[in-house]
Amino acid sequence: MWKTTPMLILASQSATRKALLAGAGLRFEACPAPIDERALEAELLGKGGNAADLARALAEAKALAVSNQRPGTVVIGGDQVLAINGDILHKPADMASARTQLLRLRGETHELLGGIALARDNRLIWSDLVISTLTLRHFTEAELDQVLRLEGDAVLQSVGAYRFEGPSVRLFDTIDGDYFAILGLPLLPLLAALRLHVPEILDQSL
Numbered sequence: 089m090w091k092t093t094p095m096l097i098l099a100s101q102s103a104t105r106k107a108l109l110a111g112a113g114l115r116f117e118a119c120p121a122p123i124d125e126r127a128l129e130a131e132l133l134g135k136g137g138n139a140a141d142l143a144r145a146l147a148e149a150k151a152l153a154v155s156n157q158r159p160g161t162v163v164i165g166g167d168q169v170l171a172i173n174g175d176i177l178h179k180p181a182d183m184a185s186a187r188t189q190l191l192r193l194r195g196e197t198h199e200l201l202g203g204i205a206l207a208r209d210n211r212l213i214w215s216d217l218v219i220s221t222l223t224l225r226h227f228t229e230a231e232l233d234q235v236l237r238l239e240g241d242a243v244l245q246s247v248g249a250y251r252f253e254g255p256s257v258r259l260f261d262t263i264d265g266d267y268f269a270i271l272g273l274p275l276l277p278l279l280a281a282l283r284l285h286v287p288e289i290l291d292q293s294l
Contacts, residue, residue: 094208096289099154099165102245104253105273109164112275114289119158121150121165129176139171140201144217147203151215155207162286165205166273170247172198179247186249187236190259193248195226200248202269204278206285214281218274220265222248227259235259 096116098105106118128149132142151165170177172193180186200222205215236243238255250256252263252270268275282289 094286094289095158095161097154097158097161097163099150099163102272104271105166108268108271108273108275112279116164119154121153122157123149123153125167133176139169139176139199140217140219142176143167143169143201143203144205144215145203147205148207148212148215151205151207152210152212156210159209161208162282162289163207164278165203165207167203168247168272169201169203170198171201172196177247180244180249182244183236183241186243187232189249190224190232190236191229193224194232194259195224197221197223198248200265200270202266202272202274204274204281206278206281208286213285216274216277216281218266218269218277220263220270222263222265222270223261224259225261232259 096114098109098116098118099121101118101120109116125146128145129142132145146167147165149165150167151163155161155163177189180189200220202218202220203215206213235255235258239251242251242254243249243256250259263270266274266276
């Protein structure tokens with residue numbers, strides 16, 4: 089149907105997601121998606137949706153929003169939702185909020201739900217959901233403060249107020265899930281989808 093290799097676009101400015109795609113040898117542009125995440129969340133949850141529904145819906149909405157702006161491209165949309173004991177947590181507003189959030193997660197098990205989607209010409213062509221389960225240690229407040237000093241404002245970009253690829257990993261006890269999805273992008277399912285739907289993109293190299 090398409091005669092030329094389309095441009096790949098990541099509907100995000102996340103440094104981690106960009107690094108994961110670049111590490112996989114993909115050529116792409118990054119373009120943030122113009123959607124109101126909290127409004128979408130309120131609408132979906134108001135209709136009885138859950139955290140898993142939200143993660144997938146956010147990924148799909150981001151992919152479609154950028155695809156609508158950039159016809160002829162293949163757009164990757166991704167998002168993470170953190171759920172614990174029926175509650176959904178968001179990125180902390182400041183370091184004090186990050187500390188409070190991590191104390192809430194201390195000694196508990198939570199889920200990271202990673203939504204991922206591909207869109208082309210304002211049409212969804214694939215989406216998936218990857219669920220990872222993480223348990224934090226019963227760390228001391230002194231340990232937490234040390235980690236936050238090492239991390240700095242970087243934790244404010246994470247729904248969990250932690251970076252699994254950074255010093256925050258010291259706070260964890262166990263994980264059960266996809267490492268790449270925990271970082272923010274379910275890379276292996278994404279690569280499989282690209283091979284299936286737009287294999288010519290993988291023929292490009294950095």
